[in-house]
Amino acid sequence: MTALLEVSRASKQYRGLAAVDDVSFTVEAGRVHGLIGPNGAGKTTLFNLISGLVPLDEGNILFEGRDIAPLPIHARAGLGIARTFQNIRIFEDMTVLETVAAGAHARLSAPFWHCLLGLPRSRAEERRVAAEALEALEFVGLADRAQTRAGDLAYGEQRRLEIARGLASRPRLLLLDEPAAGMNPHETADLACLLRRVCERGVTLLLVEHDMGFIMTLCCRLTVLNFGRRIACGTPQEVRTNPAVIEAYLGTKAAARLAARAGREEGWQ
Amino acid sequence: MPIWLDDFLWTYQTLIHSLGINGLLALSMYVVLAVGQLSLGQAAFMGLGAYTGALLSLHTGLPFALVLAGSAVVPVLAAAAVGLPTLRLTGVYLAIATIGLGEVLRVIYVNAEITGGALGLGGIPGRSATWIILLLLAGALGGVWLVGRSRFGRAMEAMRGDQTAAAVIGVNVPAYHLGALLASAALAGVAGALSAHSSTFISPDDYAFEAAVTILSFAILGGIGSPLGPVVGALVLTLLPELLRPLHDFRGVFNGLIIVLVVLFLPRGILPWPMTRLRKPL
16 A cells, blocks of 8 residues: 555644644555544644645645645645535535536646637637536536536535535545535435545545544544644544543543443453 | 718717727726736726836837837736735735825826926827727737636636635636736736827826726626626716716716616626636537
C-alpha cells in the first residue's frame, strides 16, 4: 500500500490556542480513512490545512510524495484534491449542471483567447464538460435535477451535489467534512452506499464524521483527534477499545467505570 | 445614406455618442462586479483614458487607433499599480481604495500644467465618429459575452457565489480579481478617450466621485446577470433625462423616482436573467 497523503507533524495555532498540534497520519491510496474526535478537536482545521484554506505553521503535508504546504488553494485542485464543506458551500444561483461543470474547472484547458473569440475548441470543450457533468450527476442520482437552481435543492440533495462537484475534478483524494450531518438513517445508509461506489472508482476518501455507525461501517482506518492532538490511530476495532479514545468521548469517570466493568467481566470469566 | 437617417444622426449625434460611451463604462463596471468585487475606480480610469487620449491627439500626430490603444494602456498600468497591493481587499475596502485613486488623480489634473489645471483641456479634435463608438461597444459587448459564456465566466459566477468554494475547485481567485480590474480599466480608458474626442473638452470634475456613482448605477439598474444588463441600464439612464424633458424642472425628481422604484421592485435589475452556458445534453 502506498501513502497517498502523508501529514507529518502538522501544527496550527490560533493566538496561542493549538487547533492542530503536532499531528501525523498517513492515508493510503484506495482506502476510506476516517478522522474523528469530539467537537473542537481540530478535524476541520486539519481539512483546511490539507486543502490550503489556512496556512500551516509547522510540519508538512505530502500528497503523492510532494510537499503541498506551500501551494495556493487553487493549485491543489489541479493535483487531485477535492473537498466538501461541513456547512454546505454551493453556488446557489447556478444550475445544478453548471455547478458540477464548475467543479471540473481545474481540468479545463481552453485558452482565454479561444473563449474571447468563441473559437470551436472552447465550444467543443464545453460540450464535453456538459456530458461529463451529467454523468457525475447520474452517479450521485441527481440527473433529473440538472437544470434546477442549486439553491432550490433539498438539503440532502445539496450534500450530494457537493460530492458530484468534487468528483467532477476527477480527484485522487476527496475530503468529506461531515457528509452525513443532518441526514436521517435512511439517507445516511444511501450516502454510505454512494461513498463506497466512489471508493470503487479509485478515489481515496478522507472523512470527518460524528455518526459512529456510519464511520465504523465505512472506514478501514481511523485517526482520532482530541484538543488538536492525535490520540489514536488504527482500525475501527482497535480505536473502539482504546482507553484514550473512550476517555476523550465519555470523560475520565465514565472511562474508569467502563474499565472497571471490563475488569470485572474479565474476572468472571 | 437616406436623408432622414442623416438628419437623425446629425440631430442626435451627442446623445448617440453618450449612449455608446456609457455602454462601454457600464461594461467596465460589469467586469469587476462579475468577479464579486466592488470598485469605484471606473471614473478614475475613464479620466486617465480621456486625458491620455486628449494629450496624445493634441501633441502628437498618432492615428486615432493608436491614441485609443494608448488610452487603454495607461489606465491598465494604473489599475495594476492599485490592484496588486489591494488584491486582498474585498467589498467596501476595495471601493474605498479605488475612490482614493480617483481623488489623487483629480488633484493631479487640477495642479499639473500639461493637463490644463482646473480649467481642463479644450480644442480636442472631434475624432470619435459614431461608427467607431458603436463598433467598439459592439465588440466589447461581444467579447465580454463570449468570455462570460465560457469556463472563465463560470469561474467568475462561482466566485460570486462562494469565493472559498471557487478557490477549492481550482479557480485562481486573486488572478481573476486582478484580471477583471485590468480589463475594466482598459474598457473605461477607451470610453474616456472616446468621450474626450466627442465632447472636445474635458475637465477634472468630469471624473470625480459623482461620475463613479453614475457608472455604478448603470449596473445596479440593469442587473448583473449578464453583460447585457448594465448596457441596458446605461441606455435607460442616458435616455431617461432626454425623454423626461417635457417635465422641465421636475425632470430630476422623476429620474430619481424611477431609479428608486426599480431598486425597490426589481432588486436584481431590469435584466436579472443569468447567462445560460450549458444545456442538458440529450
